[in-house]
Amino acid sequence: MAQSPSAGTLPDISGIDLSDNEFWKLPLEDRHAAFARLRSHPPQFYAEPDMGPLPPGPGYHALVTHADVAEASREPGAFASEPSAVSIPDMPADFAEYFGSMINLDDPRHARLRRIVSRGFTPRMLARLQEDVQRHAARIVDDLLATGPCDFVSQVAARLPLVVICEMMGIPEDRHREVLESSNVVLAGNDPEYLGSDPGTAMARLLEAGESLSRLLAELAAQRRAEPTSDLTSALVNANVDGEALTDQELGSFFTLLAVAGNETTRNAISHGLRLITEHPEQRGLWWSDFEAHAPGAVEEIVRHASPVVWMRRTLTRDYELNGHRLSAGDKALLFYASANRDAAVFDDPDAFDITRKPNPHLGFGGPGPHFCLGAHLARREVTVMFRELHRRVPGIRAAARPKRLASSFVNGIKSLPCTF
Template sequence: MSALPTVDVYDPVRYESGIPHDDFRVLRAQAPVFRHPDHERPDGLWAVTRHADVMRVSRSPELFSSSRCTAILAEMTEEQHTQQRLMMLNMDPPEHSRLRSLVNRGFTPKVVGRMAERLQDACDTIVDSALAVGTGDFIDLCAADLPLIVIAELMGVPIEDRHKLFDWSNRLASATDGRMDQNGDAAVAVLEAYAYANDLGAAKRACPADDIVSRLIAKDDQGEELSELEFDLFFLLLMFAGNETTRNAIAGGMQAMIDHPDQWERLRENPGLAPHAADEIVRWVSPVNGFRRTATRDVELGGQLIRENDKVVIFYASANFDESVFEDPYTFDIGRSPNPHLGFGGGGPHFCLGRHLAMLEVELMYRTLAARVRRVEPLRPPNRLRSNFVNGVTSMPVRLIPA
């Protein structure tokens, strides 16, 4: 008997207790491309849940546009669309290709490699400070500061200002949870962060230094450069995407370790598993639940005819547990290899720009925690965002027992 009438993977309330795996399992088995209700649209949306189909949509921007109605799940006014299309996340080639080629300069393997020692020092300081405190919110103790330090370093933000980034990012995330943004605070956060980025870019243009921001806003070999507006919008995107997702991976990873203590002991006994553990944490947590695309013409996908301008949502949180790709997908296995998860996207033009840096952050944090912490004891169940976009933890009270 079909369970489809009761399936709902779009209601944000369904994510308050975690990813709705049972419903995703039903969709992958019975209707991998499913006409799903959407209270904002009478024609609903197409929920794409299998690994192969998510990859096909991701790698076909000529068929599935990020720009036409943006990559954001919720509906917008045309004025909001016009503003959002200026951000790289909501562009299609060739506009996206030009912008990405310019910002790529800040994320080369050489740049990431140079940051490794700085990141390890930061992890040592964060974990030592957390152990000195002993009890508290794991997000504040361990998960929040590392991505903030990275973004501050990347963007030339004074380290004492990094908590402004934390505040703005939290307020932006609140926009995905209707309980938390009753007064439009996210919109105010955007304006504050935008003004800060504008001042930062102006300062670097006036007095370039040997840092990534100065390289981002300088002309490349072809004489191309980021405009003032492009830099400001990229700052906003990096502040949110680079902070929110990595923080939630670190926090969600610890919840997975608490729920699977055998894997925590396995990591403590074999710290060389840290790179594999980081991959498995990103798969398991799936920090970004999914993105939206819009069909540019009639196209067949998964046996369904999708019409031009139909709303299509690709669910990474489902694809990352696809039984046809992952053996025992509901087993948290820090030695899983290969691990072709889509936690950084399904390839194509929007494959995550900072994936190497994000993986390094998660790997080093867990390598450091495993070396210095014997056990993490939960004091209360974690609180999660009520969001169908960000799989996020808002608080996670714990006690850290030193090694």
């Protein structure tokens, strides 16, 4: 493993501002080079980005090493998810109604919600989904072969997680497009294609997207209370765990989380996967030579290398010494998974894409602790099944141009990626 430089040889980090939107427009290799320099320093403190109508906050510490991110994840009592894990500024009350899901909560409320909704992600439930995931992947490839070279994101990567999540919840097919468009807005970051260029308009569109998803689930929940079925919505609205059930607000915010996290992040993992095997044909050749043997390692390496979720926020509940650095109660901290996953103190040749990497203790599904991604097993299964179907039926598929990237600091998103085969 690489050794940290001595104090007298620390690389220059002047000019690196993680709160500057221009930083997130840089090429990926430039961003990763900047994070490599930051990892040699103590956690840096940044002013908060300009969020238009929201008042500026006090700023935040950027945690960029694997050790710092992992420790903060393991200490939820000190690094709290409340009042927000997904927004640098504190969210206004009307936003919290729609986006205040369990990802933004701490125990005991987080544990209560996770206990209820986890019944939809048991091994038995996931095993039942296997046949559905395979069926949908096969249909997507049928359409791909009929269409020919196209945009891989819209025609392949975005479709599988969307239909799987919607069918899990029992969302009618004629409402799937609404879910996709709303989730695109929720995770749009600073991208004017989805939010417009005016900050006030952007906030309004975010609120409208949250309202749309919550309203959709409220309608469906009412139907399932009257006539239960076998879908996840029925299980959740009729759940009673230790005398507790989800309220309508909790159900709506959970669906927003599921639609956004389960749809957008998995689609980006699949999109980055095609980009990576195109840019690294020797790794594609190795994977394709024995798909099943290499699939688990390939999926983990795609998630590590791409890091679809770039960061999550925590707020210090008390003074804390983090690997020799003092943080104060009330401070905000951003856990940069994208940087932790390239830490040379943990990963040999961290910028390389290596599907045989072992061990691979990446934090692409979040760090250790109570907020580790509930849908990690489902995401792994979807990525595996999609690439298995492509390997079997379209083995020569590759990216035909550079991806069009999402302008966001929060999600390493790909909006479009032309493919050919």
